[in-house]
Amino acid sequence: MNAEASTLEKPWSVANLTAQLKAYIDRLGLVWVEGEITQISNGKMGRFGTLRDLAEETAMGFSIWASAADQVPAELKAGDRVIALAKVDFWKKNGDIKLVIQQMRHVGLGDLLEKLEKLRAKLAAEGLFAPERKEPL
Incomplete structure (x- = not known):
């Protein structure tokens, strides 16, 4: 990984930039985050969804791998307010950032x-x- 400053004459490659971003994000470690689930679905490898900020129009995707299933409520649905312990994960291949949930608590x-x-x-x-207000289709 090349940490040398990028310049007009020596620009970073996309691969180097994504490697720098991944290294920076990996240093965050685990973080507690609060939000509202706006979408959640089940897959073969775990559960996947979107966590929305409670105050701003900001959202992030999340993954709950099967290995963390016992640390997460079984009954999660859109509209649930949660607090989660997560690792921020940066996928170098496509530049995607997601939360990998380790623990989650339902808070309302x-x-x-x-x-x-x-x-x-x-x-x-x-x-x-x-019923009397309903019109036939």
């Missing part, structure tokens, strides 16, 4: 799901879901 409903539930309750109280 995420803001989006909570807002949806409040709206659903309000509309139900107004009678908008009453």
Whole structure:
């Protein structure tokens, strides 16, 4: 890995840049992160999804490998608010950054799901879901 400064005359290769980024990101080690699951699916090797920031329009993909399954709640769904211990992983081949979850704790409903539930309750109280209001398809 070449840590020499990049210049117009001696630019870094893409491979060198991604190697530098991976080394930097690997130094972060494990981090605790809080967010809301916006998408989750099961695969052969584990579970995969997206974790959204609670305050900003920022999200990251995550992986939960089968080896960490006993450290993660079995019942996870979109809208769950969680705190996770994760390693930030940078895939040099395509420049993708993901969280590799080691542990996860469910801490409640995420803001989006909570807002949806409040709206659903309000509309139900107004009678908008009453059977007599439904129109045939």
